[in-house]
Amino acid sequence: MLTLTLNGTPREIRSSSDTPLLYVLRDELGLNAAKYGCGLGQCGACTVILDGDAIFSCITPVMLAANRKVTTLEGLGTIEHPGPLQQAFIDEQAAQCGYCIPGMMMRAKALLDKExxxxxxxxxxxxxxxxxxxxxxxxxxxxxxxxxxxxxTPTTTEAAP
Structure with missing residues (x-):
């Protein structure tokens, strides 16, 4: 059995070690933000973050995520409390159909975390x-x-002196 840290929580994985990470996320763990688009790592719909790097989860066997940190869109915030990147996409009305947006958000998150x-x-x-x-x-x-x-330029709730 494999273990990975998913959105900050250790998770045991029952799927075969060669199962694509995307299938584990969607089918075993019930996280549906990462989408199946092409299955070839060519469209980006399945993008998640693995130890700080954006990856195509459709072509990444789950064994490569063992004992590592995986972040999905669900780990950035909630409907009630969206994270800063999610809120920015809402404020700019950047999503239309929403199919590619989760992958784009994850790649943008990895970039902004680094730079x-x-x-x-x-x-x-x-x-x-x-x-x-x-x-x-x-x-x-x-x-x-x-x-x-x-x-x-993070906002602060502290009173000015």
């Missing part, structure tokens, strides 16, 4: 592997920019 002062070119390069037919590309870029600003 919060991200340039437009860096964002475009990082999101390039993702296929999207909705036409909200400019809103997606604005959402990532908004999230980057939120990371760089």
């Amino acid at each position: 919060p002062d991200v340039s437009d070119d860096m964002m475009r390069d990082e999101l390039e592997p993702h296929l999207c037919r909705c036409g909200t590309h400019m809103r997606i870029l604005r959402a990532v920019q908004r999230a980057a600003k939120a990371v760089l």
Whole structure:
């Protein structure tokens, strides 16, 4: 039996070690944000974060996630309390059909965690592997920019002196 840390919680995995991580997330663990798109690592719909790096979960055997940290969109926030990146996508109305958005958000999250002062070119390069037919590309870029600003200038609830 394999163990991985999923969204901060250790989880034992019963699936075969060669099962794609995407299938384990969706079928065994009931997390449906990562989507099956192509099954070939070419569309980005299945993107999750593994130890800080964005990966295609459809082509990653679960054995490669053993004893490592996996973060999915469900780990970024909730409907009631969305995380900063999720809130930025909401504020910019960056999602249309929503199929590609979870993968794009995870790739953007990995980028912002490494480089919060991200340039437009860096964002475009990082999101390039993702296929999207909705036409909200400019809103997606604005959402990532908004999230980057939120990371760089966090708000505080403390009273001023």
